[in-house]
Amino acid sequence: MTPMDTLVRLVQIDTTLGNLDANLDTHLRAIEQAVTDGVDVIVFPELSLTGYFLKDQTAEVALSLDSPFLEPLRERSRSISIVAGFVERSRDGRVYNALAFFEEGEILHVHRKVHLVTYGMFEESRDLAPGEEFCLVESKHGRFGFLACEDAWHIDGAYLYFLDGADAIIVCSAGPGRGVTGKTGELSSNRVWRTLQDSFSLLFRTWMLYCNRVGWEDGVVFSGASRVVSPTGEELGEPLGLDPGTLDARLTSAALDHARIQTPLRRDERPWILARELARRVGFELPGEGEAS
């Protein structure tokens, strides 16, 4: 297996709410630049093609995977791998908050947000169906596990990607900024996000690539702060602020090996203990939605 040497670019964008053409244009311009710069994988935030607080627009902007609208991204993925967020309409009519991974001219993978967020200012469960799976993507540029925003507030997805041997966990987010009390110089929500990213990187010995969006929707600020954390928990490069921007990171096998030989947490993990303990709690029957306590 060739050693990994992948240049990833996180693109922190603002979006136009429900205007897919305008957002696609933003994507294509960033992709063109990235191709020129020799980037291997370009990552956009959650719902990057649609904007976030869609409410009744959710179903109106939903796309099936074979939609001609996605063709420009499919086409460009012959020269660069692309992660973009959109609303997916499945054949059975359900709509999902989805991340698509485009590579070699096709959609190699779609991650449907598992942990929809429906509390506080959020009402995703009203408009969206939840995803049910965390599947590692075997890309030509590495093994990637995808999380959509709230998915990173639960441990299951990241843990499963860790078991699968993910090289990097890519978190695409439309994370609002809240909390301005204290003299911290930053939104308290950004502080919490950083703690989550650092913790996952340390626990799971992978790169954490956090790509958030910026801009405002009816007074809600999306708080940016996209950043890259190494498999040893160190911040790589300068995290982005509240403006649109890009952050590049080079992911290499050498760095991964170093982190995992130094602290072999995956080697020592015995997932069957978790499996046994879970079975003891929920039984061997798989609980359906709402049945597990």
Add this chain to the structure above:
Amino acid sequence: MSELDVDPELVVDLLTRFLRSEAGKFGFSKMVLGLSGGIDSAVAAALAARAFEPQDVLAVLMPYRTSSPDSERDAEAVVEALGLRSKRVDISALVDGYLDQEQVTDRLRRGNVMARARMIVLYDLSAENGSLVLGTSNKTELLLGYSTQFGDSASALNPLGDLYKHQIYQLARYLDLPANVLDKAPSADLFEGQSDEAELGFSYADADRILVRLVDQRVSPEQLVAEGFDEELVRKLIRRIVGNQYKRVPPIIAKLSERTINQDFRYLRSWGH
């Protein structure tokens, strides 16, 4: 340091971004606001002056014949300090035209008519110069309902609505506003000598400490009383919050069709922008 203390630099950065972005997406880069000489409108004006060019912010001084001359003087100091464009519109004729005709003597009714007359002026001027009306209602006043519906509470964008009075003072100090604006007692200035705190019957400082626990932290009233907060004041604040909910929401629409605006016809104002 109080639990109400905000990081003023961070807040000012966010609010100037808010104004630029939310106005800019609809093609606006100019604001108009009523400048009373009080702290709220001075802070709002300072934020707008940072978000846009100070000359793109039109401060409108709208005295009524019984308004305190000190207020106008303080407002002029703010105009001067921030380099704003300004305009003086005496609302006496507009207001008296109605009040005299209808023989309105009740102080509250008169005050509300003045507040709504100012709203009429601001919206007209916003149409004249292609700007948006900047809101100046803070969170304390919105929660207490201490404002005139469709009067001073009317605006296109409100940068202050999620900040308590205590936090407005913090911003005012950070923004280096004229001392008079900071030092004088808060007043709706609908008649000379009016005082917010005398009318309300409690101080903003006491109210803020309770409101942040009740609203932001969702602590129960019983818990607040157990912590030593004045029970009567806690009850009074809750009565005001509940009793003034009508001022914070759009008018109620009778739901008849299959899909009613704002009930199950749900779109942000940012729709398509």
